[in-house]
Amino acid sequence: MSISLWQKCAVCLKRELPAQQFNTWIKPLQAKSLNNGLQIYAPNKFVQEWVNEHFLAKITEVMTELAKGAAPQITLSVASRETALPAEQDQKIEDQSVFDEEPQDAHLSEDLLERALSDTRDPVSASQGSSPSMSIQDGQRQGIGNSTSSRKLSFRGELNKNYTFNNFIQGKSNQIARAAAAQVASNPGGAYNPLFIYGGVGLGKTHLMHAIGNHLIQKNPSAKVVYLHSQTFVGSMVSALQLNAINEFKRYYHTADALLIDDIQFFANKERSQEEFFHTFNAIFEGGRQIIMTCDKYHSEINGLEERLKSRFGWGLSVAVEPPDLETRAAILMNKAIHEQIVLAEEAAMFMAHKLRSNVRELEGALKKVIAHSRFLDEEITVPLIKDALKDLLAIQSKLISVDNIQRTVAEYYKIKMADMISKRRNRSVARPRQMAMCLSKELTNHSLPEIGSYYGGRDHTTVLHACRTINDLRKSDMDMEEDYQNLMRSLSS
Amino acid sequence: MTPASIQLPFNFAFGSEADFHSFCCEAANAPLFHQLQQDTRAQGQFLWLWGAGGCGKTHLLQAFCQAHPEAIYLPLEKLLAYEPQSLASLQHSSLLVLDDMELVAGQPEWEEQLFNLCQQLLVNGGRLVCTALSPPALVQFRLADLQSRLQLALVYEVHELSDAGKASVLTERARQRGIELREEVVNFILARNQRNLHDLMAVLDQLDRQALAEQRKITIPFIKACLHW
Numbered sequence: 001m002s003i004s005l006w007q008k009c010a011v012c013l014k015r016e017l018p019a020q021q022f023n024t025w026i027k028p029l030q031a032k033s034l035n036n037g038l039q040i041y042a043p044n045k046f047v048q049e050w051v052n053e054h055f056l057a058k059i060t061e062v063m064t065e066l067a068k069g070a071a072p073q074i075t076l077s078v079a080s081r082e083t084a085l086p087a088e089q090d091q092k093i094e095d096q097s098v099f100d101e102e103p104q105d106a107h108l109s110e111d112l113l114e115r116a117l118s119d120t121r122d123p124v125s126a127s128q129g130s131s132p133s134m135s136i137q138d139g140q141r142q143g144i145g146n147s148t149s150s151r152k153l154s155f156r157g158e159l160n161k162n163y164t165f166n167n168f169i170q171g172k173s174n175q176i177a178r179a180a181a182a183q184v185a186s187n188p189g190g191a192y193n194p195l196f197i198y199g200g201v202g203l204g205k206t207h208l209m210h211a212i213g214n215h216l217i218q219k220n221p222s223a224k225v226v227y228l229h230s231q232t233f234v235g236s237m238v239s240a241l242q243l244n245a246i247n248e249f250k251r252y253y254h255t256a257d258a259l260l261i262d263d264i265q266f267f268a269n270k271e272r273s274q275e276e277f278f279h280t281f282n283a284i285f286e287g288g289r290q291i292i293m294t295c296d297k298y299h300s301e302i303n304g305l306e307e308r309l310k311s312r313f314g315w316g317l318s319v320a321v322e323p324p325d326l327e328t329r330a331a332i333l334m335n336k337a338i339h340e341q342i343v344l345a346e347e348a349a350m351f352m353a354h355k356l357r358s359n360v361r362e363l364e365g366a367l368k369k370v371i372a373h374s375r376f377l378d379e380e381i382t383v384p385l386i387k388d389a390l391k392d393l394l395a396i397q398s399k400l401i402s403v404d405n406i407q408r409t410v411a412e413y414y415k416i417k418m419a420d421m422i423s424k425r426r427n428r429s430v431a432r433p434r435q436m437a438m439c440l441s442k443e444l445t446n447h448s449l450p451e452i453g454s455y456y457g458g459r460d461h462t463t464v465l466h467a468c469r470t471i472n473d474l475r476k477s478d479m480d481m482e483e484d485y486q487n488l489m490r491s492l493s494s
Numbered sequence: 495m496t497p498a499s500i501q502l503p504f505n506f507a508f509g510s511e512a513d514f515h516s517f518c519c520e521a522a523n524a525p526l527f528h529q530l531q532q533d534t535r536a537q538g539q540f541l542w543l544w545g546a547g548g549c550g551k552t553h554l555l556q557a558f559c560q561a562h563p564e565a566i567y568l569p570l571e572k573l574l575a576y577e578p579q580s581l582a583s584l585q586h587s588s589l590l591v592l593d594d595m596e597l598v599a600g601q602p603e604w605e606e607q608l609f610n611l612c613q614q615l616l617v618n619g620g621r622l623v624c625t626a627l628s629p630p631a632l633v634q635f636r637l638a639d640l641q642s643r644l645q646l647a648l649v650y651e652v653h654e655l656s657d658a659g660k661a662s663v664l665t666e667r668a669r670q671r672g673i674e675l676r677e678e679v680v681n682f683i684l685a686r687n688q689r690n691l692h693d694l695m696a697v698l699d700q701l702d703r704q705a706l707a708e709q710r711k712i713t714i715p716f717i718k719a720c721l722h723w
Contacts, residue, residue, distance in 0.1 A: 018564060023586035046573070046580035158617075201642035231610055263639065266606075296638065361645045362631065368538050368648045376525045392651040396632065 002038040002072045006031040009062045013055075016062075025051055030079060037073035038063075048078050159217065159227050159260075163210030169335055171328025174204060177319040181208045184290060185215035188258055192317040194281075194291035198298050199321035200490070202359030205294040208321070209260050212292055216258055226253065227260040234266070234273045249276075254283035258290040264313075265295050268304030281312055291316075323490050324360065329353035332360055333367055342371055344381055351383045355394060357493040366390055401444045401492055403455040409492055410437040413484070422457035435467035440488060442468050512556035518663045522653035523550075529650065530558050538648055539616060541623045542595075542630055545652035548690030551625040554652065555591055558623060562589055565623075569593040578607040585614035588621065595626040595644075599634045609640040616643070625652075655691070657684055664694055671702055673712060682714050686723050697721070 014022050029051065030041040040059075042048035051059075056076060064071040165185070170178050177197055184195045195212075197205045213225045228236075233253075240249030253259065259280070267274050284291050295302065298320075299313035324332060330346065330353040337344035344367075352370070356363050373389035374381045387394070407421045414433040421434055434456065441452045442464065449461035456464070474481040519527040526543065543551050552569075559565040566587050571594055573580065578601075584590055590611075598604035615622050626633055629651075630644035655663065661680045668675040687697050704720045705712050717723060 018588070019586075021564075024566075024583060028583065044577060044580055044583070046576040047583050050583075201638045202645070229613060231613070358631070359642055359645070361642045365630075365645050365647055365649060369650075372529055372648060373525055376528050393629065393649070396629065 002033040003031055005063055005066055005072065006038060006040075008066050009059060012062045012066070013059070025055055034072075034075070037075060040074060040076045041079035042076065043079060045078050048076055052076055159213040159225065160210045161214060163207045164214050165211045167335060167339070168204065168207055168211055169324075169328055169332045171324050171331070173322035173324045173328060174208075177205075177208060177321045180317055180319045181212050182215075184292065185212045185219075188216060188290035189288045193285065194293060194313060194316040196293050196295065196299055196313050196316065196318040197321060198295045198318065200323060200359065201296060202361035203321045203323060204360060205321050206262055209262060209292055209294055213258065213260050216290075220257075223257045224255065225258045225260065226256040227262070229262045230264050230266040230273075233261060233277065234270060237273060237276050250279070250283075253280045254287075256284060256289065258292065259284050260292045262294050263296070264293045265297065265302055267309075268302055271306075274306050274309055278306070278309055278312075281309070285312070285315075323357070323486065326350070326353050329356070329360075329363060333363055336364060336367055337371075340367075340371060342374075342381065348381050348383055348386055351386055352390075355390070355397070357489060366393065369393075397493070398446065403441045403445060403447065403452065406440050406444065406492060407437050407455070410440065410488060413488055413491075422455075424457065435471050436484065436488065438464050438467035439471040439485075440492065443489075444492060512553050513560050514557045516666075517550060517553055517557055518655060518659050518666075520653070520655060520659050526554075526650040526652065529648070530554060531561070538646065539619070539621050540612075540644065540647035541621075542644065542647035542649045543623070543625045543652050544627060544629050544649065545625075546627065546654060546690070548692040549652045549654045550691065551652050552593055555593055555623065555625055559591055565589040565591050567591040567593070570595065570597045574598070574604070578603040581607040581611045585611060586618065586620070587615070588619075590615065590620060590622050592622065592624040595624045596628070596633050600636060602636060605635055605637040605640050609637055609643065612640065612643045622647075657689065660684060660689060660691065660694060663691065664698060667695065667698060668702075668712075671698075673702060673705070675712060679712060679714055679717070682717060686721075 010026060013026050017026065025047065028043045028047055032039040032041065040051075042051055056074070060071065060074055063074065165178070165182060168174075168178060177199075180192055180195060181197070184190070184192050197208055199205055210227065213227050216223050216225050237246075237249060240246045261277075267277060281291060293313065295313075299305075299310050299318065302310065330349040333349040333352055334344050334346070337349070352363070352366060356366050370381055370386050370389045374385060377385070379385055408418060410433050411418045411421060414429075414436075416430055416433055420430045421437060423430065425431070438452060438456060441447065441455070442449070445452075447455075449464045452464045453459040453461050471481070471485065475485055476482075514527075514531060517527070529541070543554060545551055555567065559567045566584065566589065568584075568591065570592055573592075574597060581604075598608055612622065614620070624647075629649050630641060630647060633641070633644075635641040635644075661677075661684060664680050664683065665675050665677075683694065683697060687693055701712050701717060701720060705716065708716075710716050
C-alpha cells in the first residue's frame, strides 16, 4: 500500500517540481514499506539532509492528499548495509515512466564497484555512496540478480557536433595529430588503429576526437560511433554490474564501429575497469573497427595502468598535441570570436595570444572576459580594452613571472646552480642556460634590457641582446633547443 | 516553497541583507555587478568570482541566488562534512553555486568528483557559479583536468571596497538596525579596527548588543570603553 502511494507521490512530485530538482533530490530516493509507515532511503547523508530540509514536508503533504488523510508515517534515513531491502520486500515502481530517464553515467569509485561486485544481492548497500541517479535504478530493480529483462540499460555516448575538422585550428603544434585524425576519419580500422592522442590539458585532443567521430557519422549515418569519457565508461560498467546487465554492457561497447574514449588516464589504478576495457579493446580491435583514445601523457608513462593495456595502446599510432604557438593561439582566438559573432582584430588577437600561453581553455575564458567587458562598456575590442579587461589576470601573471622565478626554473631544468646565473663562468654548460634565462626574461617580463642585464650579475644590455639572438637562432636549427624553450615557457606561464 | 527555502542547505541561512540592492558597488566591481545581474548563460556556463576574505564574494553569491530561485547554493566548508560522492547528486542542477572552491584543492577524491561534476554540468548545460580566494589558474588543484576546465570560466576579481565605501556600508548597516552612527564614530572604528567587512560587521554587532544592554548611544567614549581601545 505505502509503496504504491510512494509511486503516486513520485509522479505528482515529478509534475510539480522542476526537472532538475526532481532528478537531483527525489529520483535518488528508495522506499520500503514498514508496518504502518514508509521508510525512505537516501543514497547519502547529504541528500538525506537536503530532502529532510526542503522536501519532506512536501512529500508528506502530497502523500496525505493522495491517501485522503491517512498517509503513512514517513521516516527518512541513509541507505546502508544494515537497511538493505530484503528481496521479498523489494519495492516495485509500477509507473516506470516516473524514473525512466536514461541511466546516468554516474561517476563511481572503485570502492563502490568492489561493493557492487562483492554483494550483488544487496542493492541498497551497493548504492551507498553512489550517485542518486544510480541508486534509483537500484530502487526500481526487482532484486538484483533476478532477471533484468524488464529493465533497460542505456549508454550515453554523444558526439559534440560543434567539434569538426573545419573549425579545428591547425598549427605546428598539432598538425601531425590533425593529419593522423583526418587519416583515421577517412580510413577507420586501418593502419592507425588504435589512434592514441596525447598531450597536456586544454590543447584540443577532445576536439580532434569528436571531429573524427563526426566525420565518420557524416560518411555513414548508420555507423555506431560511441564517444565517452573514461569516467563514464567506469560509471556505465558499475551500473551494468549492479543491474546484472554486464552482457548488455559488453554487447553495446563491443559492437561499436568506432569507440572514442577520452582521458584514459582516469583508468589508472581502477583494476576492474581496466579489465573490462581490455576485453572491449580486444573485441573492437579484432573486429577491425577503430579505437581512438586521448590521454594527458604518452601511454607508457601512465602509472597504475596494466602493462598489457599500455602495450596495446601503442599498437597503432601515437601522436602528440603540443601547446599552440603564438600564431595558432591568435588564430584560435579569432575563430572563437567569429563563432561568438564578435569582431576581433588581428592585433588584438595577437596581443592576447602573446600574454596567454598555457592552454586553449585559458584563452577561451579570457576571450569571454574581454567580450563581457566590451559589452559592458559598449566599446569595440581594442588592445587598451583588452588590457583593461584582463588587468587582474595580467597583474597576477607578471607577479608570478619574475626574473628570479625564471632563473630558478631554468637552473632547475638544466640542473645547474642558481649562483651560475650570475657568475662570470663562460663554459657552455652554464652559459647556454643563462642565455636561455635571459631570453625568457625578455619574452616574459616587461623589464628593459639593462634591467635584465642587472639581474644576471650586472651584465651589459648588449649581452642580453646577444643571448636572445643566439637562443632564437638555435631554436630554428636545433630541435632540442626548441623543445627546451617550449618546455620552459609552458612551465613558467601555466 | 519560498525561493530561499530551495536554495538554503540545512541550517545555513542567508543574511537578510544579502541582496544586490544592499551591495555597495564601487567602480572597480561594476562590470562584475552588471554581469551578475544579467543572464550569465550568455557568457558561458561557468562564472568564477575571486578575492580576499571579506571583500563581498559571499554577499554577491547570495544576492545572485536570491535573484535565481533555481540556484542551489552550497558553501563547500559545509559540504566537506559529507563524502565527496555527494557532488554526484548535483549533476542535474541547472544552476549550482559553490562558495570557497579552494577548500577542495589538494584533496584528490574531492577534486575528481568536482571534475566529474564539471564535466556533467558542461554536457547537461548546467551552470556553475563559484568563489575562491584566487583565480582558477592559481588554486592549488592537483588535477590539471579540473583546473583547465575551470579556466573556461568567466573570471572576475571582487575588489575590496575603498575606505569611503566601507564607511558607507557600516553607516548603512547601522542605520538598518536603527542606529545612527556619526561620521567621526565611523572613522574612529575604521582607524582602529581590522578593515575587512567581516570584522567591521562583527564590531558593529558587538557594539549594537552592548549599547542595547546598557541603553546607550554608540559614541567614541562608549566604543573605547566597550572595546578597550
